[in-house]
Amino acid sequence: MQFFSRLYAMIKKEYKQIVRDKSSFVIGIAIPMMLILIIGYGMSLDVKNVPVAVVMEDSSPVVRDMFSFMNGSEYFEPHYVNSMQQGIQMMNDREVDAIVCAPVDFTSTLTKGNSHVQIILWGVDAATARISKSYIEMGLLSWQQANIYKYPFLFDRKGIVSVDARQWFNEANTSTWFFIPGLIVLIMTLVGVFLTTMVMAREWERGTLESLFITPIKPIEILLSKWIPYFSVSLIGFALCMLSARYLFEVPIRGSLSMIIVSSFLYLMTTLGLGLTVSSVIKEQFLSCQISLLLSLLPTIMLSGLIFDLKSTPLIVDIIGHLLPATYYMELLKTLFLVGNNWSMIIKNCSILIVSGAIFFGLSYIVTKKRLE
Numbered sequence: 001m002q003f004f005s006r007l008y009a010m011i012k013k014e015y016k017q018i019v020r021d022k023s024s025f026v027i028g029i030a031i032p033m034m035l036i037l038i039i040g041y042g043m044s045l046d047v048k049n050v051p052v053a054v055v056m057e058d059s060s061p062v063v064r065d066m067f068s069f070m071n072g073s074e075y076f077e078p079h080y081v082n083s084m085q086q087g088i089q090m091m092n093d094r095e096v097d098a099i100v101c102a103p104v105d106f107t108s109t110l111t112k113g114n115s116h117v118q119i120i121l122w123g124v125d126a127a128t129a130r131i132s133k134s135y136i137e138m139g140l141l142s143w144q145q146a147n148i149y150k151y152p153f154l155f156d157r158k159g160i161v162s163v164d165a166r167q168w169f170n171e172a173n174t175s176t177w178f179f180i181p182g183l184i185v186l187i188m189t190l191v192g193v194f195l196t197t198m199v200m201a202r203e204w205e206r207g208t209l210e211s212l213f214i215t216p217i218k219p220i221e222i223l224l225s226k227w228i229p230y231f232s233v234s235l236i237g238f239a240l241c242m243l244s245a246r247y248l249f250e251v252p253i254r255g256s257l258s259m260i261i262v263s264s265f266l267y268l269m270t271t272l273g274l275g276l277t278v279s280s281v282i283k284e285q286f287l288s289c290q291i292s293l294l295l296s297l298l299p300t301i302m303l304s305g306l307i308f309d310l311k312s313t314p315l316i317v318d319i320i321g322h323l324l325p326a327t328y329y330m331e332l333l334k335t336l337f338l339v340g341n342n343w344s345m346i347i348k349n350c351s352i353l354i355v356s357g358a359i360f361f362g363l364s365y366i367v368t369k370k371r372l373e
Contacts (some may be wrong), residue, residue, distance in 0.1 A: 006216070010217065010221060010222070018229055018233065024195060032237035035190075036183055047128050050098060050128075050135065051096040051098075052096055052099070056102055057083065057104045060106075068143075098133075098136065102117055103116070169254075177252075178334075182306040182330055187237065192268050192271025196226060197276075200288075201282065204279070204284075231272060251337055251338075253336070260332075260336050263349070267329040272361075273360030277364040277367055304330045305331065328349040328352045328353060
């Protein structure tokens, strides 16, 4: 009973400290809302309104009809010109990202089966160039398929292959659905690690923990009194992120909401434990925050699959990425939001998060025990 009475008194003290110190609410609630709104609305891999110089050296009705797919499209911003020199000048002036040219003899060579369209891309931004190229090629292909009987030489004489492509799990075809689950992982990492790192290191700096040395309070009670209040603050930030994801960005939740909550609980155990460990080893608040940044936030951004798929990275990067708990939490959220309940993956990743949480909480207990002794 003494254990629980002491723990209750410590938790009560910590909640009063949270109310007095507004920085905890800023980190736990205000910053998550700012991040999910700014990054959610401002960060996108979607390429839209691509400025294209449409060079119609042949201005026949056939050419106009061929390029009509750009008119009124949210993916293109066509600028019609009559010469390649004009198009090149517009690209050099950075007015356009692509040039599409129909040569003078396009219509006359169309029925002979050897007509061609030239596409020139601004290759400095290779990713945008590739996506713009695919947009233009798909538009031209659609026009060809629509005119199969009118211009049979557009296709091989042996026949054509019709491709029916479908995109699963992201039918809206928007990178927002891809980014928002990863953004929740990033925010939970930031909140969990930095809350406990700042608080614990600040108390070491101020010497308030030293006053506990003469009391019968045990290390485990100190850790739980820090962990429980800031866990609850982190949950408020998580709840706001979930509400924003569902109702602001309209990201579907196709899996179990309870498993999203459970996996988030497990990941917060890991991040809070990491913050407690770092702040107990390094007593200076500024240095603790810098090391926490290097150990948690940067790896989460670069090595967890937030921005790019780890399968496309070198083997050593893939291995390092799968040593991070954030990678497994990232996979869990993206699957539970967009795909559904893949129970074999859910059980595996949750088990890894349980182990990682136990390891970091155990390390924080060992380090704190040594410090107190």
